[in-house]
Amino acid sequence: MQAQITTPMAEAVAPAAHGKAGPSRLRRYLKNTLKFLLGLIVLSFFANWLWILSGSNQWELKIDEGGTQVYTLKAPGATMLKIRAVMQTKEFTLSNHLAPLLDTSIQDDCARWVPGCLSYKILTPWNPKTQSNVTMWTLGMPGPFSPREILLQGQLTQDPASKVLTLENIAVPNRIAPNDCCVRLSHVHNVWRYTPVGDGNIKVEFVNDMDMGGAFPKFLLNLGAPGEIHKMLTVDNPKLLRQEKYRNARLDFIDEGLAK
Template sequence: MKWSVLLVLLVLLGPHFSGVAASGWTTYHKSDQLLIEHRESENALLQVHATTQVRSSIGAFLHLLEDTNNISAWVANSERAIVLATPSSNTHLVHIYFDAIWPVSPRDMITQSSWTQAPQSKVLTLHIEDMGQHFSPEPGYVRVEQVQGHWELTPLEGGVLLIDYTGQADPAGKLPHFITDKVTLRSLLSTFSDLQQILSGYQKPYPGVLEY
């Protein structure tokens, strides 16, 4: 899956927030290689932003996203993912399931992701949109709503890849947002922390993708 499974990310949790930036973002985690921030969107949802640098090709990231059988190895709290359709070589419709983490009930989401690459800069952008409203509810799961995501992969010198992600989603259900927001941030930190190690196993060319 991947989330192109894509999707990155939904519901997660961690320590209390701190440090409001001039941009309106509040820093949740900051280290030499990883920055995670959050803020409230215009529709009062948690909006998250994460950026990290890893030694990887661009194609490796796409291969990882499409490896739905291995999603639980890097996407925190993910259970499984199913590719429902592939309208084109760069577009995927995916159904993702997330395990329950008390007090949060199991969630699922259906998203469509599509990527494009700028031929000169080689920057690859991946856009994710919510498609859950077009499918019947899944028994035993709460359907995540208003899913939006944007990935930007920028190749740097020395084989380094800058990965930038911004996204938001409504976890739905009856839990207060201060609980689901925390769960989302914790899961996001876990997911991005695992990226560097897992990408090492996907270093092979991806059809149609320009590298460094």
């Protein structure tokens, strides 16, 4: 059997060789990690570019549950989906549906109406003659994103023949000076439409067209918004409208028409 001879020189060389291999593996790891991250960033930008260019510009049905249908529309060049929800109900009159417009107490607990709401301010009270108001919602966002301010002008119109009520909420971001605390939305055009269809039934339509602005990951909104809007129409809003103060409302500037 051949004996293994270990010399002091060999003992000195072995650790040195091992020491070189450690930093070399670390450099390769860091290099590969950097390549992966750069590739991921490039892929994300490419996917976002393709998403912006995509879109049929047609309404597509996404949810059909509980008598409520939710559609989405992707327009080429847009980052956000438009969402349209439709349902019918005979539980509420036109006045019942619109009564919250006159309810100043929403300022005390706005989160009941909009999840994540930090504050709701009535800047210009509802005017029955012009059938308009100006309000501002401030919504909290998950960190590290800044709160969002939604400064809206509400405008109500009613067709004298069909009695269809249309409430448009449009962003007016320059109505007051900006706040450093928040990102103020520049694009909002949300529409509520109430159509009497006979026998006390009212067709309720809601179109959500808004962009949260800033660096917020818009794919999260596109992913979750259809389900949230379905829940709003079928669960959240009816529950709020069943309060006695809305049930007993009768607004003189609204013609109930066929909804009687």
